[in-house]
Amino acid sequence: xxxxxxxxxxxxxxxxxxxxxxxxxxxxxxxxxxxxxxxxxxxxxxxxxxxxxxxxxxxxxxxxxxxxxxxxxxxxxxxxxxxxxxxxxxxxxxxxxxxxxxxxxxxxxxxxxxxxxxxxxxxxxxxxxxxxxxxxxxxxxxxxxxxxxxxxxxxxxxxxxxxxxxxxxxxxxxxxxxxxxxxxxxxxxxxxxxxxxxxxxxxxxxxxxxxxx
Numbered sequence: 001x002x003x004x005x006x007x008x009x010x011x012x013x014x015x016x017x018x019x020x021x022x023x024x025x026x027x028x029x030x031x032x033x034x035x036x037x038x039x040x041x042x043x044x045x046x047x048x049x050x051x052x053x054x055x056x057x058x059x060x061x062x063x064x065x066x067x068x069x070x071x072x073x074x075x076x077x078x079x080x081x082x083x084x085x086x087x088x089x090x091x092x093x094x095x096x097x098x099x100x101x102x103x104x105x106x107x108x109x110x111x112x113x114x115x116x117x118x119x120x121x122x123x124x125x126x127x128x129x130x131x132x133x134x135x136x137x138x139x140x141x142x143x144x145x146x147x148x149x150x151x152x153x154x155x156x157x158x159x160x161x162x163x164x165x166x167x168x169x170x171x172x173x174x175x176x177x178x179x180x181x182x183x184x185x186x187x188x189x190x191x192x193x194x195x196x197x198x199x200x201x202x203x204x205x206x207x208x209x210x211x212x213x
Contacts, residue, residue, distance in 0.1 A: 013096035017107040020145035022164050023152030024194045026105045032202035045095040049106035050083035053090045059083045064161040073119040085133040117177025143205050147194040
């Protein structure tokens, strides 16, 4: 099993993950990158966390329909990890073995940012469970869309789920957590200012994807 932070080399594909807080534009960027890749003939697989498989989507619904304060932080982490393990086994690894470009909206780094930095769970616990769920799979490229949480809240409007309704301090800790991860692993991470236009963000991200093909 590869240590957390070291890319695996077992597949021919390219694994790109999109990270960031709420309302930063990950879904918009995922759509743009997939369209550009398909336009040049690449096989592209897109997915999201939690979700992407029948089990993952059921777990997502159960988690995000929770009332505020209902979910214990450890239980929350375990639900994310269960959905992640199924997604890696059913979708991500097979696609990478075929040589596809996989673009995932969130992955294991989100658990470090949300459950460690946000919730305060021990870093070694989150990292260990990440490694179990992913089997050591680490993205080739992680694009962090960085945005002030207040602007993210303005963009998304009325908060829909219990995570979005968390206090501003929680979202500030998550942003700081993502930035610390990017600083620690600059070879894997690309930090993009998400205040730019969607087209500008997509241009920067696409250049980074192409550089790793």
